[in-house]
Amino acid sequence: MRRALVLRAAEDALRTSDKLKSLCFTSVVSPVLEIxxxxxxxxxxxxxxxxxxxxxxxxxxxxxxxxxxxxxxxxxxxxxxxxxxxxxxxxxxxxxxxxxxxxxxxxxxxxxxxxxxxxxxxxxxxxxxxxxxxxxxxxxxxxxxxRAAEALSEEARAALAAGEIDIVLHYSRRSAEIFLRLASAAGLTAQLGRLAHVALSQDVAAPLKAAGLSVSCAEAPDEAHLLKAAVALL
CATH class of the missing domain: 3.40.50.10090 (Rossmann fold)
Known part of the structure; x- marks a missing residue:
């Protein structure tokens, strides 16, 4: 089963994980922002x-x-x-x-x-x-x-290091920027280029593209279209 990295705040990440499960994804949750x-x-x-x-x-x-x-x-x-x-x-x-x-x-x-x-x-x-x-x-x-997290979750760091993540879902420009910073701090930048990245919009994708990553964008800026793009990409 494909594995998706979900960077949303904990409560939102749980809802997203349930939706991903119905699409035959397992989720690795690592909130980079907490409300x-x-x-x-x-x-x-x-x-x-x-x-x-x-x-x-x-x-x-x-x-x-x-x-x-x-x-x-x-x-x-x-x-x-x-x-x-x-x-x-x-x-x-x-x-x-x-x-x-x-x-x-x-x-x-x-x-x-x-x-x-x-x-x-x-x-x-x-x-x-x-x-x-x-x-x-x-x-x-x-x-x-x-508020920005200080580090990626232990599960996320281990899965990224082992090449066990297939796709990363990006919901906001700020969370994408924080993810890039936390991945760099964990020494995982090189792994990011091997992953599929899907962003809610072109604005969200901008820092990822600036970092040299290939990013697909949802056709409309909502979760349904983001998940549709994730399924299509993989």
Whole structure:
């Protein structure tokens, strides 16, 4: 059975491992990022709506966000919407990515609006930039952060050294960068060129390609397409 290296945070990696099992992969898990709440305060404000682009933004929002639950909540991703409902929010607009949600938000709010964005510390700026360019105000609160691991897991190091990994799945540019650094620190850089690498997008693939690795990209930036690309590659 083929072996895939999964670099996601522990909880997400478990879900991915279950999906890989159904595709006849076994998983080696080595989280290079772990999610932690920052406990950043949410500044009081006359917000018109709340935004979240990750389920972790909902999970880590804390009690400061409670007063804003009656406001419209607009989210990126079905997983984010599910987390919102579990926490007592009522998602309104739900879209697959920032590019998809921006025109919907602009149509809903033709006049300047003030959005509270429950965000992660390391994130792409497309959503905020798109709204600000349209004349809106966005107050982004970094309610969670992704902390870099100090080393690859012992299982991952052993499997890479023994040539027992077939494919590596890359979900974010930052995690790809951290993986390259940790592999180098473990003396495993030479092994990486012998592996198949699949990235969620061209942006995610960029540091891998810069390191001289051959990378395949998912046709769309979601896990279903990433796993489809992994199966096709092998």
């Amino acid at each position: 932690a709440a920052t406990e950043a305060p949410v500044p009081p404000g006359a917000y018109d709506a709340v935004l979240a682009s990750s389920a972790k933004g909902i999970d880590c929002a804390g009690t400061d966000a409670e007063p804003y639950k009656p406001l419209p909540l607009h989210v990126v991703g079905a997983k984010t919407a599910k987390a919102a409902r579990e926490h007592g929010w009522r998602p309104d607009i739900v879209a697959g990515n920032a590019d998809a949600i921006l025109p919907l938000l602009r149509a809903r709010y033709p006049a300047p609006a003030h959005f509270l964005y429950l965000a992660g510390r390391d994130r792409q700026a497309a959503l905020e930039t798109g709204l600000r360019d349209a004349g809106h105000v966005v107050t982004a609160v970094d309610v969670y952060e992704a």
